[in-house]
Every structure is written in C-alpha cells, then in structure tokens.
Amino acid sequence: MSFDRDLVAPDAEGDERLIEAALRPKRLEEFIGQARVREQLSLVLQSALRRNRPPDHVLMSGGPGLGKTTLSMIIATELSVPLRITSGPALERAGDLAAILSTLSEGEVLFIDEIHRMARPAEEMLYLAMEDFRVDIVVGKGPGATAIPLEVAPFTLVGATTRAGLLPAPLRDRFGFVAHMEFYDVAELEQVLHRSSRLLGLQLPGDAAHEIAGRSRGTPRIANRLLRRVRDFAEVRADGVVTRDVASAALNLYEVDAEGLDRLDRAVLGALLRKFGGGPVGLSTLAVAVGEEPETVEVVAEPFLVRQGLLARTPRGRVATAAAWVHLGLTPPPDAFGASMVVDLEDDLGHA
Template identity: 70%
Template sequence: MSGGARERGFASEVVEADGSYEATARVVDPGRSEDDRVVEAALRPRRLAEFPGQPRVRDQLGLVLEAARRRGRPPDHVLLSGPPGLGKTTLAMIVAAELEKPLRLTSGPAIQHAGDLAAVLSSLDEGEVLFLDEIHRMSRSAEEMLYLAMEDFRVDVIVGKGPGATAIPLELPPFTVVGATTRSGLLPAPLRDRFGFTAHLDYYDVADLVQILHRSAGLLGVEADEDGIREIAGRSRGTPRIANRLLRRVRDWAQVHGEGHVDLAAAQVALALFDVDAVGLDRLDRAVLEALCRRFGGGPVGLSTLAVAVGEEADTVETVAEPYLVREGYIVRTPRGRAASPRAWTHLGITAPRSAPLQDLLPVDGDSDDTAPGRFGG
C-alpha cells in the first residue's frame, strides 16, 4: 500500500491519496480491533435463521440456498435492492456462510474498467461468492463483461490494440454473484435479467428493531431495559443501521452522564442531545420542513431552491432526507415541486396558512414531473 493509501471501511477497497480505488476483491479477513469486531457482530448476524425481519426475503433466500446445497451446485445469482442500512451486505455474508464458501467483496465504483473485473473474476475459485456493492455504479464496459461471466462463466480477455487485437476466452469456475443496489432502476435490463433471484428489502417495523437492539445490547454488554430499547427503536426510521448507531450513542451518554444503564430517561435525553426527535427526524429533516413551512409557506418549491435554503446539495436533500419524509407523509412531491403536508405543519407546531388544498397540487393521472420548477423556482 502506498504511503498515502488507507483502508476504506471493513472490506475490500483501498483508497489512494488521490481518491482512486484498488479494485481487487479480497477474502474477508480484516485485522480490526476487538471493539470493532464486537460492534460488527452486533450489526451482522452470521446465519439466515438469526437474521431478524424481512420474513419473506428470508424464506425465499433460504429456499434458494437449500435447493442449491441439495443439488451440490452454486445457487443462482442474487440481486438485493433497497434503501441503505437494511442488511444487504449482511445477507451477502450470510449467503457465503450458509454455502460454507469464501466471500469476496468489491464495489461498483472500484470497477471502472473491464480489466478490473477480469482480474477479480479470474481469481475466483469454484463456488465462491462475489459480492458487488453498489453494482449500478459499475462502468458500462465492465457490465458487458459481467453479462457473459454470469451467464456462461467465461470472459474474453483482449490482448493487443487496434487491428492486431486478439480476444482470448478465459473459462471461469461456477460462482455466485450477489449484487446490492440502492437504486435498482439504474441497472440495465440485461444485467438485471441475469440474476436468478431478486429481493427487495423494506423498512423494519418497531417490533423487529426492538429484537435487533436487544441482541446488539447483549453483544455490546449494554444494560438496557425494555422502555429504553423501545424508545430507540421508535426513533430509528425503520433502519437497523440507524438503530444500532443510536444505541451506541445512548450507551455513551449513559456511561458519561448516567449510571451506565440505558433506560427511557437516558434514551430521551441522549437522543435529544444528538438532534433526533420523537419520530426520528434529525437536523436535516427538520431543516427541510422548517424551510418549506416557514420560508416558502408550505410550497410548492423546487428541489434546488429548497437545497440552497437548508445549505445542502440537492442530491443530499433528495437522497438522504426526502425518502423518509415522503414515506412518512411529511412532504409531497408534486409536478410543481415539494410541498408540505398537514402532518408537517402539525409536527412543527405551526398553523397552516389558508391556501389551496394540497390535492390541487397533485397530478390528475398520478404521473408527476419531479424536475419541474416550483412556485419559488429551482
């Protein structure tokens, strides 16, 4: 590793000083500290039977893996889609564990050339599981090579340039690709069709998050009562990653300012300190609602104008704050821009102005153009 390089995350990529990635996939054997291992253990169950929530996905994936084991062959390629933090990487690790095969990890941004992918594929052994995170961000040339590799277990390596270039076919042992994406609509149809099993992970309900938090608290050695756990679960936006992060922050507060025990009072005070309100909205969420309601009279307002008002990039507002606010009914995406719903006014404790009903802003046929400028431009 070069002097300016550093490890990125827990898995496969090395980030160089110039921000580039090394694409080589690696068998997961990280040398992390014991505390890191404990935290990750809390986040990542090792077997399908231990995976909480997502019962339909769990049952379907279990059937696919069991059938493959009985046939003695690698299972079909698996595509996992859904919002961040719901367990796509964990399920990829579980697939490898259930098959008792090594897992290699890399990501779409790390594979920007067909040669990068060829190097990864040529190093696979029979039955190995290759996890491609953010698979929709692969380069087009790498995607086209992956089509052939997934279907025929073969890649064509180009040797030379120009008229003298020669394609040398390279046979690959059977393997399983597990792809993960937060934006399945960006995957080209030919790539999506080569996955034999596709699963979409949805947000978790509070009961599942309570189960996850109890398990995490036990692995982290955190003393927590039911009321404290349920308070954290209710503010976790249906996402296990957020739930575990909030649990650690409440633990920190309890150890520094409390008695080391996570109860309802500790959870409420700690989450207030970290700007997580009673329904799970954070600083950015509330800033978006405040801008919509106080500055723009409830909208509609264009995305770029809204982003400038809260001091964030438009992509950040659209991908980080907006999905949860829309799902929970705080804002509405209309053909004329974003508009605040009655629930947003109520949550902020503000009386909504007398104006046109919200339904008048919605498209008649249900087909909205979210890129159209709002009443305030953008």
C-alpha cells in the same frame, strides 16, 4: 449552515464498519426481519446444497443499512465457501473485473456492492461470466485485436443496489433470485436492539428499546448507532443505567426527534413552512434557504421526509403536507397538501 448527518445517515464509514462487523449475525437463523426474503433465500440455498451446485445469482435491492451486505456474508457462510467483496465504483475497466473472476475458486461467492455503478465495459463482461462462466480477454487493438476465451470457475454473484431502476435489463435478467429489502417496523428494530445490547453487554429495558426503535427510521444500522449513543449518555450521566427517560434524553440531546427527524430534516420543513408558506418551491431555492447543496437536500433529506408523508414532490416544486405543519406544532391552512386526511384522522380520533 452545515448539518452533521452522521447519526441518522444510512451509510456506514470508517470505524463504524468494524463495529458493524461485530454486531452482524453470522447465520440466516440469527438474521432479524425480512421474513419473506429469509424464507425464500433459505430455499434457494438448501436446494443448491442438496444438488451440490452453486445457487443462482442473487440480486438484493433496498435502502442502505437494511442488511444487504450482511446477507451476502451469510450466504457464503451457509454454503461454506469463501466470499470475495468488491464494489461497482471499483470496477472501472473490464480488466479489473477479469482479474477478480479469473482467481475465483469453484463455488465462491462474489459480492458486488453498488452494482448499478459499474462501468459499462465491466458490466458487459459480467453478462458472459454470469451466464456461461467465461470471459473474453481482448489482446491488441484495432483490426489486429484478438479475443481469447478464459474459463471461469462456477461462482455465485451477489449484487447489492440501492437503485434497482438503474440496472440495465440484461444484467437484471441474469439474476435467478431477486430480493427486495423492506424497511423494518418498530417491533423488528426492538429485536435488533435487544440482540445488539446483549453483544455490547448492555442492559436494555423493553420501553427503552421501543423509544430508540421509534427514532431509527426503519433502519437497523441507524438503530445500532443510536443505541451506542444512548449507551455513551448513560455511562456519563446515568451511572450506566439505561431507561426510557435516559434514552429519550440522550436522543433529544443528539437532536433526533420522536419520528427520527434530525436537524436537517426539520430545517428543510421549517424553511418550507415558515419562509415559503408550505410551497411549492424549487429544490435549488429550498437548498439555499437551509444553506446546503441541492443534492444534499434531494438525496439525504427528502427520501425520508417523503416516506414519512411530510413532504411531496410535485411538478411545480416541493410541497409540505398537512402532517408537516402538525409535526412542527403549526396549524395547517385549509388548502394544505393532504389537509383533508389530517382532518378525517382528527375526527376519527375524536369519536374513538
């Protein structure tokens, strides 16, 4: 069994990157959400402009699709400087990084996506470049090797990572400003959807935006993707008119439920509940039960299920919470993980 994750996958590939580029805000004032990060970053940039110096290096951490690349582009735009883009996996050798650093112009912004995946030699070269704006080029091998210092124009490094814990402390400490990107709430995603719908020339009522936002897993990239699928559905089956019912029908057709779970998410929960009584069960066994690789279950499905409180990782294995039983329309057993919380919530609702 194989599941198509494209609709709710947080990563963007292929043609979608071009579509994203058209929908991206260009200035900090246009950026929706992340209010704390926006305010802090605005102060950093305004201070740098007043001092006429490049700002401190910036590290942005958080899940895919939350706006790290967009903010890096905005930083360069606000500073009116060029932007150079690369990624950690592309920097396999120190020479790869040296080639980029040596051609930077003064004040330029260098954006390294997935910076935690840089090769160690390039990473060690970056330490010196960030701190002293120079790199040492090693010529020759063995005892006869010579290090030639090369000056680098002052620049601003913007690093993005989805796994900040994998960054070595010496690299993390060299960033003057660290921003953690939070998942969006429904109201913020509604603003994102209204802005995108205007750019797409689509009339989007408030209740339809709310419906889409509620299924977008707290991620603008997913919200925009779902919006385009709703637009397609409306054009073919609703004369181009988007309503809440049309949005709901479209997303149901694409098997994205009211909580944002897709087929793989529900398959994982269904196997855990119906085949293993709610767990605990090992990752490999659970992956076999849904016909996927363990890495797919662990990296793709589990983070969202854990964040929604539907699944728990324990030393004995994966366990479905009482909320997972309820989500699939089943009655949780008295000893279900978190059952007391569900009972308390039902009692509170009953007395409300």
